[in-house]
Amino acid sequence: MPEWIHIVLRSLAAVAIIFLLTRILGKKQISELNFFEYIAGITLGSLAGFISTELESHFMHGVTSILIWFLIPYLFEFFTLKSKRLRSWVEGDGTVFIKEGKVLEENMKKERYSTDELLEQLRKKNVFNVADVEFAVLEATGELSVLLKKENQPLTPKHLGIKIGPEQETQTVIMDGSIMDEPLATRGLSREWLQTELEKIGVTIENVFIGQVDTYAQLYVDVYDDMLQLPQASQNELLLATLKKCEADLALYGLATGQETMKRMYGELSKKTAQIVESVTPLLQR
Template identity: 35%
Template sequence: MHVYVEILIRTVLAILVLLLIARILGKQTISNMTFHDFVTSITLGAIAANLAFNELLKLTHLILALIVITIMSYLLSVIALKSRKMRSWISGSPTVLIEGGKILEDNMKKVRYTLDSLDQALREKGIFDIEEVNYVVLEDNGMVSVLKKDEYQFVTKKDMKLHPNGQVFPVELIMDGEVMEKNLENNGLTKEWLEREVRRKGKRISDVFYAARGTKQQLIFDFYEDGIQQSIDKE
């Protein structure tokens, strides 16, 4: 029984330590998996797994290893911010795969990127005909950025000389049935105003599961009772 308790404690400790490290290293580490982030993640995962399950290794040694890799990763991030040359070595650099509609075979060989992978990446961008593509760049986080040829690009309101409608950032007003009073206050709104808007729908605040003010100032409501007689459930 003692062994199970120790594993439980070590596992909880490993998760808490990883959460703390993620907070220290910042969102970049979890959003953009560059070379540096990949190595850091693999190393942290291996150490955390040993911290949780390997009883032969001392707890203090594993925590020390986690601290060292965290400091190293943080310092590498600082160095990458200070030096463009070092940033290219630490995090990698973008590689052009298609330029002017022409596939750059040498660049693709250099990064070991196949035509199948290129086709898949384009399909994920909604492009099924490579003829539409002007530029393709393989970013340092492994994602692909695509610039279509002029004739295949979407028309914008500016192209049509239309006046764009003013848009604002959406604001959640009610989440899980709870009024987000801080959001109301930060946007110059009041709970009384929200109650009036809900009453216009013939409802009360307690009937609302979710409410938000959209990008065009429109109000969006979702009620606990949606009036759907039978929902569609695909298995």
């Protein structure tokens, strides 16, 4: 058998073995690696390359070596889940760089971290002023976690006292001109509803590149023809305008009537409608 066929077969076997072992080790092995996982990953790749091309070496010897390097991080990962001390020794602990707005230079020296590197990592977090930072820690994975001071944190509905309903995952209901039935069912919608929404904006399913439904059952559509301008969904705006009109009408009826009882009733209804409008406005103005 020609040598190149041997290399092909050995390479395919090595790829299959590495793929299987990586799947067993889990997603952590291919995301944020600690020191030990980094070393194990490099070694496993080197061994796979070695047994693929070194025809004079015994293939099973290389497989045995790969299995050993697989078992070591696998067992360490199992035991570190049980022991905080072992986890700290293997994975390391985070190092505080900024505390209460003060840069801790000694901690940076221990990690051999320069000021330029700190500023670079802050910029990656969209922080360009060190004075805006309350707390920053270098995680064991090498990523810098940053907490801004209260006055520099972005406003949220909670800060404004606005209650927001729970968000649901956006579902992709059309992909490449085909309807995705499972996401539709997940959102409790039907093909008939989808067809009706598409008719409102004047497109067919075959012309849709991607279609998504958000928490509030609003359909977003992107078509293949980038020059085609689609009308924006306006159901929310119409509902909000109708509620505001009801509020104004009730207030007007209260001013127009001459009966005190009716005037008070219309006034109370107008106030209640205004409260409803205020509560649903953040949901409808999206």
